[in-house]
Amino acid sequence: MKTRSSCHRMFACFIYFLTHTCPTVKHSLKYFVTGSSGVPNIPEFVGVLMVDGIQTGYCDSSSKTLQPQQDWAKKLLENNTQQRDWYNKKCFEDQPKLFKDTIFSLKQQFNQTVHILQMIEGCEWDENTGEVTGVLLYGYNGEAFMDFDLKTLTWIALKPEAVITKQKWDTDRLRIKHKENDLTNICPAYLKMYVDHKKGFSQKKVLPSVSLLQKSSSSPVSCHATGFYPGRAEMFWRKDGEEIHEGVDPGKILTNNDDTFQMSVDLIVSSITPEDWRKYECVFQLSGVEDIVMKLNEAVIRTNTEENIRKENASSMMIPIIAAVVVLVLILGAAVGFADYKKKKSE
Known part of the structure; x- marks a missing residue:
């Protein structure tokens, strides 16, 4: 028996096909990263991996452990040492150092006790058209701070206080080249691999x-x-x-x-x-x-x-406490700012 959603999709495909082609299928790979200084009871570095909007992996500077949170992701990391080593380096070496250095630099500019630096980095891939788009946004203390323009390979200051940082980051051409490669090559390649792996993974069906x-x-x-x-x-x-x-x-x-x-x-x-x-x-x-x-x-x-x-419902509704605090609370301000900024930009 076809479900209501599958019937709707089939009907939508049929109608759309009369004039164009079937609606596109988009996939996304996003990293939500938070670095903090002066915030008690929260790790200085937290990373959350999202694939197609679902939390897939987690790491933080306190546990020092990479935690895949989907069966297919666990299986992938078990069999792919290159992926495991890449994420371990990203979670516990490169990104924490970058965030720590950046927060230290921003401390020199802002006279504030609490410092929270956030990043949303990733890509979207249209499975039908092959189109790939990248995103790299920074937030600082709950406000949109910096956006990376892939077309011009320059940083965009999202508030006056970010101009000094923009000028500094624009001169770091090596980092810009790395980011361009991350967003246009590495991220899409990983995303396509994850999509294929998920499709080939024998998924169980569990009723709620x-x-x-x-x-x-x-x-x-x-x-x-x-x-x-x-x-x-x-x-x-x-x-x-x-x-x-x-x-x-x-x-x-x-x-x-x-x-x-x-x-x-x-x-x-x-x-x-x-x-x-x-x-x-x-x-x-x-x-x-x-x-x-x-x-x-x-x-x-x-x-x-x-x-x-x-x-x-505690047993069923629990998600990692630190991830919940960081993603739902600390990132909330920046996410709202990012969403408003992207909306205004598209308009």
Whole structure:
């Protein structure tokens, strides 16, 4: 039985083919790196690897251990010493030294106690057209700081205080050449290898535990699925058999600490009459297996305080604490700045 998503994709391909070709498939490889000075209880260096938006690897200066977080990535590093050595050098030698030196240099410019330097580096690859785009952005203390222009091979200062650093970095032609090679050759080659490896990797199919949660009687009902694998799934609410979007808050797929995944989708029920509740149902779809359907039934909803929800789902909802702190908190300011900058740039 074809899933709703596969049918939609087939239909989209058919319509698009009448005038063009089938919609493109894009893949991404991104490194989220954070260096800090003067921040207690956080490693001075943290690196997170994301492949197609899913956390795949992690390292930090405290554990001194490279931690692949997907089965296919573990298998790849076990059999590919060149990859393992490259990431070990990137995590524990080259990047930490660069970040430490850069933060020390920036300390001379800014009279601040806490210093946080962040970097987003990576590439995107269009599997159909072969087009490759690279990105290299720096943030400093929660604000967009520097952008690398691959066309001109120069740095762009994103705030007045970054001009001095731009002038210094522009003179380092050796580093610029290295970055150009990283973004246009190494990153795309690794990304293509990962995509091929994932496709050839025998992935297991694990169904999730699905439950309905609600903090209070006036809160939205959250349909929560956890423990599924692989991480390519969809979940949505429907009424009378039709998918609905109004009053629905879709969530993102998150990684659990056991290599499985979780996601949730919220439904605002305050405007739904009691007699209409039976018309609603939550649907979880994982390619190749039968859909899981949960009826909107007050009798099965678990109403808990935030603290109880956190305790009951701790085992499934945990992601590495340091990674969560750094990626979701420290990088938040820079990520927002980066997103705003890229949006304005594209406009």
